[in-house]
Amino acid sequence: MSKSAFIPSVPAQSESDFDVSASSRLAGYRRFFGVLNVVRKTDGRLLFPFDGAPELGPFPTKVEALAAAQVYGEHIVAADLANPEL
Structure with a gap:
């Protein structure tokens, strides 16, 4: 018998x-x-990567690739705070 439970989506309040x-x-x-x-973290929902998510690159240096990932992460967080995906 499986012990899966429904976990409701809970919007985030801050970064x-x-x-x-x-x-x-x-x-x-x-x-x-x-x-x-x-x-x-409020509901454990994976926001990125999702099916069909864009690749972040290619970039000529490791530093640029890391910076692009960080900026895109900030964009995902800001967008979810403004309009939560539930």
């Missing part, structure tokens, strides 16, 4: 209600991509 993880990966010679995970 601290999100877990944002940004990094980069190398994909060939001087081709860096940003890697981003954004999770809303």
